[in-house]
Every structure is written in structure tokens, then in C-alpha cells.
Amino acid sequence: MTSFVKIVGGFAIVAVIAASAVPFVARADDKDAIDYRENIMKSLDAQTADLGMIVSTQIPDDNLVAHTKALAILAKQAQKSFESKIPGGDAKPELWANYADFQKRMDDFVAKTADMAASAEKGGMPVVMEKMVPALTCKGCHDLYRVKK
Amino acid sequence: MTRLLQFAAGLAFAAALTLPAIVRASEPDDVIEYRKNIMKTLGAQAAALNATLQGKAPAESFTLHAQVLAIAASEALIAFTPKVEGGDSKPEVWAKWDDFSKKMKEFAANTADLAKTAEAGGAAAAQPKMQGALTCKGCHDTYRQPLKK
Numbered sequence: 186m187t188s189f190v191k192i193v194g195g196f197a198i199v200a201v202i203a204a205s206a207v208p209f210v211a212r213a214d215d216k217d218a219i220d221y222r223e224n225i226m227k228s229l230d231a232q233t234a235d236l237g238m239i240v241s242t243q244i245p246d247d248n249l250v251a252h253t254k255a256l257a258i259l260a261k262q263a264q265k266s267f268e269s270k271i272p273g274g275d276a277k278p279e280l281w282a283n284y285a286d287f288q289k290r291m292d293d294f295v296a297k298t299a300d301m302a303a304s305a306e307k308g309g310m311p312v313v314m315e316k317m318v319p320a321l322t323c324k325g326c327h328d329l330y331r332v333k334k
Numbered sequence: 335m336t337r338l339l340q341f342a343a344g345l346a347f348a349a350a351l352t353l354p355a356i357v358r359a360s361e362p363d364d365v366i367e368y369r370k371n372i373m374k375t376l377g378a379q380a381a382a383l384n385a386t387l388q389g390k391a392p393a394e395s396f397t398l399h400a401q402v403l404a405i406a407a408s409e410a411l412i413a414f415t416p417k418v419e420g421g422d423s424k425p426e427v428w429a430k431w432d433d434f435s436k437k438m439k440e441f442a443a444n445t446a447d448l449a450k451t452a453e454a455g456g457a458a459a460a461q462p463k464m465q466g467a468l469t470c471k472g473c474h475d476t477y478r479q480p481l482k483k
Contacts, residue, residue, distance in 0.1 A: 217390035224378040224385075228402065231371040231378070235409075243364040248409045255375070255405045262382070262398045266391070 219274035222266035229259045233321060240314055249313060250305045256321070257295075257302040264291040275332040283329075290326050297322070366421040369413035375406045380468060387457065396457035397449070403468075404449040407442040414438065422479040437473050444469070 236252040238244040272281055280287050297320035304312045360368075383399035385391040414435070417428055427434050444467035452460035 217385065221382055221385045221391040224382045228375045228378040228382075231374040235368055235371045238364060238368055244360050244368050247412045251405050251409050255402050255409075258398050258402050258405070262395055262402075265395055265398075268392070 215271050215273055218266075218269050218271040219276075222263065223274060225259060225262045225266050229256065229263065229323070232256050232259060233323070236313075236317070240310070240317065246310055249310060250302070253298070253302040253305040253313060257298040260291075260295045260298040264288075264295050267291070275334075277330050277332055280330040287326075287330055290322065294320075294322050294326070360416060360418075362418045362420060365413075365416050365418040369410065370421060372406055372409045372413050376403065376410070376470070379403050379406065380470065383464075387461070393457060396460070397452040400445070400449040400452040400460060404442070404445040407438075407445040411435075411438045411442045422481075424477050424479055427477045434473075434477055437469065437477075441467075441469055441473070 232252050232255045235244070235248070236256070239246050239249050239252065267276075267280075267287070270281060270284070272278065297316070301313065301316040301320040304316060379399050379402045382391065383396065383403065386393055386396040386399065414423075414427065417431070419425065419428060444463070448460055448463050448467040451463055
């Protein structure tokens with residue numbers, strides 16, 4: 186009976202390990218996870234710069250909606266990319282210590298960029314100009330959670 | 335009251351300044367920087383897509399990367415249409431414009447199909463279409479200057 190319980194217990198442990206391994210980055214080493222989230226941040230940077238060039242009328246607005254859509258999806262990617270909670274890169278230790286606050290900021294970033302993308306489709310440039318600053322909360326998060334270069 | 339009126343007049347003036355300016359021609363350097371940002375997005379997102387297949391990143395994010403690749407490809411299609419020479423674009427881009435823009439159109443259509451397939455059936459369904467959609471190297475070999483080391 187005891188050994189049966191042990192076996193069952195063992196299975197349970199194996200199941201727990203398997204369950205935590207299957208969804209994602211359990212196999213990734215730290216550098217992979219850091220490279221991955223930095224690639225997402227680089228994409229956010231490039232799309233934000235291009236949106237900025239359109240809003241400041243340096244570039245025609247044909248891709249206006251496309252950039253807002255890309256930003257909304259990139260925000261979702263960014264949100265998921267930190268869930269492996271792998272320290273390092275330019276993420277400050279405060280990020281993991283205040284993880285609930287960090288997550289709240291990511292949730293907010295996802296919601297507001299999604300709203301901007303949805304409104305851009307209907308309202309075009311004036312709406313994007315109004316929603317851009319509150320949606321792109323890059324600096325607010327970086328000031329708290331990213332190591333200054 | 336006067337202050338409020340002044341403020342309102344200021345806003346109207348700012349709006350008048352920015353809106354008609356949209357039609358002015360873009361500076362060549364801006365056009366080049368703009369399309370490079372789109373290519374940078376493609377570079378970072380293609381790397382991230384691969385990471386999801388190699389167990390280095392959340393597998394369920396495959397679709398989010400495919401979606402951004404499709405959007406960025408549609409942006410790229412527009413970004414080269416001002417036909418501004420320079421950057422790392424070879425003169426062949428403009429000399430063989432019909433072939434170049436055909437390749438861009440196919441790239442946009444195939445990545446859109448990749449994203450749709452991923453939305454419906456996940457990475458497993460979309461993976462066989464990856465090679466046919468991510469025609470980066472085929473285009474770069476003909477139309478981009480070799481990378482300076």
C-alpha cells in the first residue's frame with residue numbers, strides 16, 4: 186500500500202513536471218529567453234519609430250493602421266515573453282520582485298494598443314494622435330524595470 | 335476666458351499646420367529609414383518565430399509572430415513604392431521594378447496565408463508553408479547589397 190502510494194505520488198510528480206514543461210520555455214536556456222524577449226522589444230521599437238514618422242507627416246499614412254495592428258500583436262508577444270520569469274538581460278531585479286505590478290503594466294499596454302488599433306481602423310490619423318501617447322507606455326515601464334544604458 | 339480662446343486657437347492652428355503637410359513629399363533619408371525599420375521588424379520576428387519552433391519560446395506565440403510577419407510584409411510592399419534609391423537596396427530594385435514588386439506581392443500574399451493557416455490550425459498546420467512564405471533570402475540575394483562586416 187505504501188509503495189503503491191509512493192508510485193502514485195511519483196506519477197503525480199512526473200505529471201506536474203510534464204505539465205510545467207509542456208506549455209513553454211522549460212527547455213530554453215536563459216540566453217534564448219532573453220534574446221527572444223529582446224527581439225520582441227526591437228520589433229516594438231521599429232514599429233513605433235515608423236508610426237512616429239507617419240504621425241509627424243514625414244511619411245504618407247498608407248500604413249497607419251498596419252503599424253497600430255502590429256503594435257497591438259507585439260504587445261501580446263511581449264506580455265507572454267516575460268512569463269518564463271528568467272532574470273538577466275537588461276531586466277532589472279525589481280521586475281521580478283514587483284512582478285504583479287509589471288504584469289499589470291503589460292496588461293494595460295496590451296489593452297491600450299488593442300484599443301488604438303481598433304480605433305485607427307475607423308478614425309484614422311486624428312484618433313491615433315489622440316491614443317498614441319497613452320497607449321505607448323514604453324518609457325514608463327523602462328524607467329522602472331529596464332537597466333539604463 | 336481669453337486664455338481659453340488663445341489655447342483653442344492654438345490647437346486649431348496646430349491642426350491646420352499638420353494636416354495639409356501630409357501631402358508633401360518625403361525626404362529620401364526618411365523613406366530609407368522607414369523601410370529599414372520594417373525590414374528590422376521582419377528580421378526580429380522571423381528569429382522569434384523560429385525560437386517558438388525550437389522550444390526556446392512559448393510555442394503558442396507562433397501565430398502571433400506569423401501575424402506580425404504578414405503585417406510587416408504588407409507594410410514593406412508599400413514602403414518601397416516611392417522608389418527612393420539608396421540604403422542597402424541595389425540599383426536592380428529600381429531597374430527591375432516589375433520583378434521586385436512581384437516578389438514583394440508574393441511575399442505579402444504568402445505570409446498572409448501563413449498567418450491565416452496558423453490562426454486556424456496552429457504551428458503544426460502552418461509549418462509546411464513557412465519555407466514558401468519566408469522568401470527573405472531569395473530577394474536579398476538579388477536586391478540587397480551584401481552585408482558589410
